[in-house]
Amino acid sequence: MNIKPIENIIIVGGGTAGWVAASSLARVLPKQSYRITLVESDQIGIIGVGEATIPPIQDVHKMLGVDEADFIRSTEASFKLGIEFHNWSEQGSRYFHPFGQYGREFDSVSFHQYWMRARELGFESELSDFSLGTQMAKAGKFVPSNNDPQSILSSMGYAYHFDASLYAKFLRRLAEGMGVVRREGKVIDVSLDHDSGFIDTILMEDGEAISGDLFIDCTGFASILLGKTLGVEFEDWSHLLKANRAVAVPSQNVGETRPYTQSIAHPAGWQWRIPLQHRTGNGLVFCDDYLSEDEACQLLLSNLEGEALADPRVLRFRTGRRQQAWHKNCIAVGLSAGFLEPLESTAIHLVQTMVARLLQLFPSSGFQQADIDEFNQQFCREYDMVRDFIVLHYHVNQRSEPLWRDAREMAIPESLSHKIRLFESHGRFFERQDDLFKKASWLAVMMGQGLKPSDYDPIANRKPAAGLCQWLKNIQSAYGDAIGAMPDHDRFIAEYCRAKKDRVA
Numbered sequence: 154m155n156i157k158p159i160e161n162i163i164i165v166g167g168g169t170a171g172w173v174a175a176s177s178l179a180r181v182l183p184k185q186s187y188r189i190t191l192v193e194s195d196q197i198g199i200i201g202v203g204e205a206t207i208p209p210i211q212d213v214h215k216m217l218g219v220d221e222a223d224f225i226r227s228t229e230a231s232f233k234l235g236i237e238f239h240n241w242s243e244q245g246s247r248y249f250h251p252f253g254q255y256g257r258e259f260d261s262v263s264f265h266q267y268w269m270r271a272r273e274l275g276f277e278s279e280l281s282d283f284s285l286g287t288q289m290a291k292a293g294k295f296v297p298s299n300n301d302p303q304s305i306l307s308s309m310g311y312a313y314h315f316d317a318s319l320y321a322k323f324l325r326r327l328a329e330g331m332g333v334v335r336r337e338g339k340v341i342d343v344s345l346d347h348d349s350g351f352i353d354t355i356l357m358e359d360g361e362a363i364s365g366d367l368f369i370d371c372t373g374f375a376s377i378l379l380g381k382t383l384g385v386e387f388e389d390w391s392h393l394l395k396a397n398r399a400v401a402v403p404s405q406n407v408g409e410t411r412p413y414t415q416s417i418a419h420p421a422g423w424q425w426r427i428p429l430q431h432r433t434g435n436g437l438v439f440c441d442d443y444l445s446e447d448e449a450c451q452l453l454l455s456n457l458e459g460e461a462l463a464d465p466r467v468l469r470f471r472t473g474r475r476q477q478a479w480h481k482n483c484i485a486v487g488l489s490a491g492f493l494e495p496l497e498s499t500a501i502h503l504v505q506t507m508v509a510r511l512l513q514l515f516p517s518s519g520f521q522q523a524d525i526d527e528f529n530q531q532f533c534r535e536y537d538m539v540r541d542f543i544v545l546h547y548h549v550n551q552r553s554e555p556l557w558r559d560a561r562e563m564a565i566p567e568s569l570s571h572k573i574r575l576f577e578s579h580g581r582f583f584e585r586q587d588d589l590f591k592k593a594s595w596l597a598v599m600m601g602q603g604l605k606p607s608d609y610d611p612i613a614n615r616k617p618a619a620g621l622c623q624w625l626k627n628i629q630s631a632y633g634d635a636i637g638a639m640p641d642h643d644r645f646i647a648e649y650c651r652a653k654k655d656r657v658a
């Protein structure tokens with residue numbers, strides 16, 4: 154193994170991945186021991202999508218010392234309580250995947266088990282009645298969650314929608330403030346050390362050669378270091394997830410700012426709507442076997458709520474991940490490491506966990522294979538778990554069009570079919586600590602798309618029937634009272650973090 158001390162870190166790419174990596178490393182690593190340089194090309198630019206997030210982003214912002222209101226104003230952000238899915242089970246159907254819990258566990262029995270029993274006893278309600286986040290979203294209300302177990306607000310969670318380009322600028326300001334040096338220009342070649350095969354130098358278009366000890370590949374789909382130079386193979390998952398295109402377009406805001414993302418299934422794809430303060434981000438994810446790019450643009454444009462603010466932009470992608478994200482002295486973070494369609498807004502989170510993992514396994518003098526192996530195992534497991542959750546949405550659809558019929562009939566990973574079988578038996582889930590999507594998320598999608606357990610867990614019979622129904626009514630009325638006292642999402646933004654009016658969309 155190479156034993157050179159790691160002092161000079163080169164990050165190639167200045168999208169969300171590059172700047173998350175740069176700011177996090179600069180925040181955590183001792184300044185006197187490391188030089189961090191980020192190289193990016195204005196000519197190539199960034200992908201410019203990636204605007205919906207999930208709650209762990211708050212932990213990253215805390216670690217970076219980000220002031221929430223400043224971040225929201227700087228990125229024209231809004232709050233996100235979850236995702237509303239339309240037409241996924243069948244045309245006209247609707248369900249909400251909230252952040253947070255359903256009800257409360259009691260005697261170590263999951264809340265939904267009691268709810269299923271109460272339904273059998275004739276207590277009429279939906280599981281979503283017991284999700285504070287879902288009810289807040291329905292009412293268009295927002296207040297932040299908290300961690301006080303005594304507070305009703307600890308049962309929900311939230312994340313953000315933000316402008317991807319403004320977020321990269323926000324992180325850049327942060328990273329440069331912590332000493333990261335930005336170098337503008339295009340990398341045109343990469344040279345390797347003859348003996349070790351490690352990356353030695355990147356060659357810039359203007360002729361400068363930049364050498365480093367550790368290289369972080371944040372070059373997006375191009376993956377110029379890990380993929381192109383080091384030849385790490387891409388594991389293609391198009392046999393599990395067929396989508397290979399997206400078309401994106403911003404539109405004018407209409408009406409109130411929803412505190413949630415919308416995901417709307419169409420006969421040959423699905424559409425996202427992401428509300429920001431100054432505009433709405435829209436896109437359609439599809440597979441070109443079922444819909445041409447022109448048809449996709451037309452479909453998206455005819456389903457906007459407000460006027461389009463630009464021409465639609467087509468993005469082509471391949472679903473899957475690299476076989477390893479860390480090879481020799483190079484680590485891929487972001488789109489260069491892998492891609493899963495944005496159905497559950499997971500990509501930015503995967504960027505953040507990759508960087509956190511790198512910091513946990515950071516090399517000192519040289520590279521140890523055990524660290525690299527651990528990193529890669531965790532990387533693969535995390536991507537595979539997210540993939541299963543995305544596949545679930547397609548697999549349990551009940552639509553009749555060719556895309557949806559094919560998606561339903563495609564073979565799925567055994568890890569996923571086991572989860573489905575367990576749920577269908579007694580509605581049970583077994584979580585691992587590092588699972589990104591916990592029980593509540595699986596429940597939301599499985600129940601939302603029509604899967605039903607054949608029975609509830611018999612331990613739920615421990616609560617007497619009369620007490621059980623009263624308990625559920627009490628939770629419903631506590632949620633109702635709490636929501637009644639909450640401000641509308643727009644009012645909360647206006648009072649806490651409204652962006653300046655003069656920004657050009």
Ligand SMILES: Cc1cc2nc3c(=O)[nH]c(=O)nc-3n(C[C@H](O)[C@H](O)[C@H](O)COP(=O)(O)OP(=O)(O)OC[C@H]3O[C@@H](n4cnc5c(N)ncnc54)[C@H](O)[C@@H]3O)c2cc1C
Nearest residue numbers: 166167168169170200203205340372373487488495500501
């Ligand atoms: C359609 C779509 C929708 C998405 N929606 C979401 C979402 O809602 N939520 C979410 O979490 N994620 C989403 N994502 C993913 C998200 O956009 C990315 O994970 C995130 O933006 C990180 O991208 P990146 O930084 O890896 O790549 P990019 O933004 O593409 O950045 C690549 C960088 O590398 C630089 N570069 C490339 N080649 C060179 C070179 N030769 N020399 C110098 N510099 C170079 C570029 O200039 C750029 O700075 C979506 C992705 C797609 C495709």
